[in-house]
Amino acid sequence: MTVWVLGDQLSPDATPLQHDDHVLMIEAHAFGERLPYHPQKLALVFSAMRHFRDDLRERGYEVTYIEAETFADGLDRFYDAAPGTDLVMMDPPSHGAGERFRHLVESRGGSLTLVENDRFLTTPAEFDSWAGDAESYRQEHWYRHVRRETGILMDGDDPAGGEWNYDDQNRETPPDDWTPPEAPRFLPDDVTQEAIEFVRERYPAAWGSADEFVWPVTRDEARQALDHFVETRLTEFGPYQDAMLDGEWALCHSLLSASINLGLLTPHEVVEVVEDAYRDGTAPLNSVEGFVRQVVGWREFMRHVYRRSMPELADANQLGQTESLPEAYWTGETDMKCLSEAVGHVYDHGYAHHIERLMVLSNFALVYGVDPQELNRWFHLGFVDAYHWVTTPNVVGMGSFATDVLSSKPYASSGNYVNKMSDYCSSCPYAVSKTTGSNACPFNALYWDFLKENEELLRGTGRMGLMYSHVDRKDDDEWAEISARATEIRQMGRDGTL
Known part of the structure; x- marks a missing residue:
């Protein structure tokens, strides 16, 4: 029996490694071309795998380390040298991955036993x-x-x-x-x-x-x-x-x-x-x-919600959002101080902390109307800690409110939240105190427009009553100004002039 260790299972204490000293590792490369993954994300995985290989060898393990275009190519080379080998692997958390690996192995004359993934606190x-x-x-x-x-x-x-x-x-x-x-x-x-x-x-x-x-x-x-x-x-x-x-x-x-x-x-x-x-x-x-x-x-919860809610979760879009990501998510070039800072952190480090993720990057995409799957892909490719099992419930479920599987209301807010929790607004050319007008904070008009557009679904949720009491106080003229400003902001987002 040989232990197949994936690039997110780099623990010397993993249960399968306690029972066999023969290890297979495949460093597959072609996946990195499916999306423009952050270079630090890719380099981190490859470097960590290579260091783990060297550490296992120092510990006395016999490690077969194969660099290949795909896992299929790597298994071809492995089974050419060791036909009929039985493999054991900790069941990966991403949807269907374990069975896909099993099929690849069995089609090459081997067997793959999937065992409990002990890199989590709960089963x-x-x-x-x-x-x-x-x-x-x-x-x-x-x-x-x-x-x-x-x-x-x-x-x-x-x-x-x-x-x-x-x-x-x-x-x-x-x-x-x-x-x-x-x-x-x-x-x-x-x-x-x-x-x-x-x-x-x-x-x-x-x-x-x-x-x-x-x-x-x-x-x-x-x-x-x-x-x-x-x-x-x-x-x-x-x-x-x-x-x-x-x-x-x-x-x-x-x-x-x-x-x-x-x-x-x-x-x-x-x-x-x-x-x-x-x-x-x-x-x-x-x-x-x-x-x-x-x-x-959260980490444990997200793993299990993902597991039980897939594959429907990946395609969820209960609000019918269809906009593409604003250009600023790719360039970082925007006068919005909060958005430029958050995107810049991801671009420079492959990281932004949880409030930047939820209340800036996801919140703005939500009220702007971004397709949840497009936002999920951006998070998946941009963050060093991102894997499908963790970004999908966080981004599609929590950040985009594309499903109510784990949240009873959307995490949507105006610019007031950013102003309360940051020092960004004081140096931003947009005025957080204004909802309409050329220098009004983009969050504000988008937020009210979002509530109005999704009123049929959101008004009835138990935690949205206060917000809709504010909605009810606005007259037709104010709503016309809000709608016009929101339309203008979305066009600026598309043009890269936000």
Whole structure:
């Protein structure tokens, strides 16, 4: 039996590796031409795979490492040299991937056994038992269930501190004289530099810059990144986790999602280390709970919602949105300070934090009317931590409200939210206080136009009553001005003059 290790299963503690010392790894390249993937995303995967190969060999594993155009080509070469070999693989979380791999192997005379993917805290069986026959899900209920079952941040039968979440303490904006701690940097070694150069040559259409590559590519580096977060960033992560500051791409965020999704870190260990920081008094509960919620709550929840809602989730579009992405998502060239900052962070780093993702990049696309699948592709190609199983529920479900499978209302807002949580609006040529007129914040007219256009679906939702009370106060003349401004903004988005 040989263990087939995929590029997002790079953990030496993975269960199959405990039972066999023969390993197959296939570095497939052709997929990188399907979309203009960010060069840092591609270089990170290839470098992490090559480092993992070398680490396994140092540990005594016999590793067959094949660079090929496709997985099919790699398997052809593998079975030419080792006909009839039986393979075992952790079941990948992306929809249908395991069965597609099984078909490729069996058609070449081998067998593939899929085993439980232990890179998650919870299993499909656990979620299915909890969810039953439900077709829509709410993260908060799942989050509390997992904490009760695992004991994470629990004091007996009660949540630590007596509350399940501390969101009311985690919505602050930093004072003017505050400076975030320096983000960890892992400068490319020879292996990573070779991967970067390969990506530059092989994928000339890639979108984004490879110049600022600072990501961990080994387990040791990922552990250093985890320690750095706990020691220097965790304390202030909670209160400022929703904040956005001009010129700051990382703030106090952990920057660990790419390492976790590659398998360099496990969700078990990051949660344990962060909880220990609360238990030993070195980190406040509101920061610790905010981070635990991201891992125990959202990451696990998204995996299971995706698994149960596919393939319909990928094509969902309950609002009938059809617009293409504004040019600014590709160029970063827009007078909108919040949008230019967020797009710039993705272009430069392959990363933007969760509020930029939800309340700037997704929110603007939502009220603008972008096709959810087009937005999902952009997130998938642009972020170093993006995989289909995680972007699809987040972007299609939560960000685009293309389905109500995991959210009861759209995460749509005017420019007021950005103004509250950032310092962007004070230096933006658009006026956040204005809804119409040539210098009015584009968010504002689009927001009201969005509510009006989708009134039939949205008015009846329980959490939209307040917003529609405001809708009802506007007269026909005001609606005509809003509609005209929204139409103008969409045209500016298409023309690249936003």
